[in-house]
Amino acid sequence: MHRLLVTGGAGFVGANFVRHVLERTDAHVIVLDKLTYAASPEALTDLPQGRVELVIGDVTDAALVDTLVGRLTGPDDGLVHFAAESHNDTSLRDPGLFVQTNVVGTFVLLEAARRHDVRLHHVSTDEVYGELSLEDPARFTEHTAYRPSSPYSATKAGADHLVRAWVRSFGVRATLSNCSNTYGPWQHVEKFVPRQVTTLLEGGRAKVYGTGEHVRDWIHAQDHASAVLAVLERGRIGETYLVGADGQASNLEVVRALLELLGRSADDVDHVADRAGHDLRYALDANKLRTELGWEPAHQDLRAGLAATIDWYREHRGWWAPKKGAVEAAYAERGQ
Ligand code: NAD
Numbered sequence: 001m002h003r004l005l006v007t008g009g010a011g012f013v014g015a016n017f018v019r020h021v022l023e024r025t026d027a028h029v030i031v032l033d034k035l036t037y038a039a040s041p042e043a044l045t046d047l048p049q050g051r052v053e054l055v056i057g058d059v060t061d062a063a064l065v066d067t068l069v070g071r072l073t074g075p076d077d078g079l080v081h082f083a084a085e086s087h088n089d090t091s092l093r094d095p096g097l098f099v100q101t102n103v104v105g106t107f108v109l110l111e112a113a114r115r116h117d118v119r120l121h122h123v124s125t126d127e128v129y130g131e132l133s134l135e136d137p138a139r140f141t142e143h144t145a146y147r148p149s150s151p152y153s154a155t156k157a158g159a160d161h162l163v164r165a166w167v168r169s170f171g172v173r174a175t176l177s178n179c180s181n182t183y184g185p186w187q188h189v190e191k192f193v194p195r196q197v198t199t200l201l202e203g204g205r206a207k208v209y210g211t212g213e214h215v216r217d218w219i220h221a222q223d224h225a226s227a228v229l230a231v232l233e234r235g236r237i238g239e240t241y242l243v244g245a246d247g248q249a250s251n252l253e254v255v256r257a258l259l260e261l262l263g264r265s266a267d268d269v270d271h272v273a274d275r276a277g278h279d280l281r282y283a284l285d286a287n288k289l290r291t292e293l294g295w296e297p298a299h300q301d302l303r304a305g306l307a308a309t310i311d312w313y314r315e316h317r318g319w320w321a322p323k324k325g326a327v328e329a330a331y332a333e334r335g336q
């Protein structure tokens, strides 16, 4: 049995990753998570006893991180770094928090990985490449220049640069993945898909920023998780792998699919205040991951994935309902 330290393992993608790892490997998983508002420790409670350990703490706490990384002494042990402040809208109001967690936190982990010579996988986002136009069919590749737009994506870009520098300058054994918009179980109700699903389940109207023409490249959380495991197990040190499932759709198209799946009128949409600096389109080419590591997404049909996600939120009302009121009150204050 080997050990994996997973930062942010109580968050949306991190928890889906922990669940995937426990199903697919015999690893013992140590989750380091600060349990911010975005965390769902509930996502870890039904897992096999003795195989998951939750340590509540901050990735910027160098002493704690050093102790935990120091436990990774086996040849196949590793560190997977999900922990981040992840919401673009929040980064517009409190950018300092994003610099601390996303940049300083990654620095602290890199220094510990360097001291203890532990392999590290850094989880990042396609947003570091900035926006694409709606007309141009181009997609991001691993060679696209960095051009982040928001405080969130700028701090993720900064973290990516640190990881690359630590590989080159100090020989840290690290890999990176930059994934597109992820949806599925355990995503916080502040994010686009769960916000619409839960609002519609409560009988409300969908809330689309601006025109709704903005395009995202959707991938299911289980596929994001399987891609991260593939890179951790088979990726080449120092390499970046883009992760996506050819799921481009405009926000209005996603909302219309949700309305139809829920038997609602296509007109049940409010166009609300737009996000400052809102990126128009993200789309990526995951060919390197597919051809080099043989990875394939299990969820290839976005509409089917959305239908399953609606079912999941219907069955987990007790988890999301207590969070919903405060999130909607904050959006209402901003005209969103
Ligand atoms: P999330 O906000 O749902 O979860 C983040 C987790 O990190 C939470 O459990 C939170 O408690 C924890 N955390 C935050 N600050 C911390 C700190 N200082 N110390 C320790 N733990 C801390 O985020 P997510 O959507 O699961 O994203 C996880 C990672 O995946 C992030 O690095 C994000 O940039 C990346 N990513 C997400 C998506 C997406 O669409 N969700 C797509 C591409 C990449």
Ligand code: DAU
Pocket: 086, 087, 088, 089, 124, 125, 126, 127, 179, 180, 181, 182, 190, 191, 192, 193, 195, 207, 208, 209, 210, 212, 214, 215, 216, 251, 275, 282
């Ligand atoms: O591309 C990967 C990124 O995807 C991740 O790095 C981020 O962590 C993750 O939050 C996500 O970023 P986005 O900003 O694209 O996701 P969000 O869910 O906030 O919004 C998706 C799109 O929907 C975006 O165009 C804004 C829009 N939107 C969002 C909300 C919450 C709406 O139209 N209405 C809404 O209510």
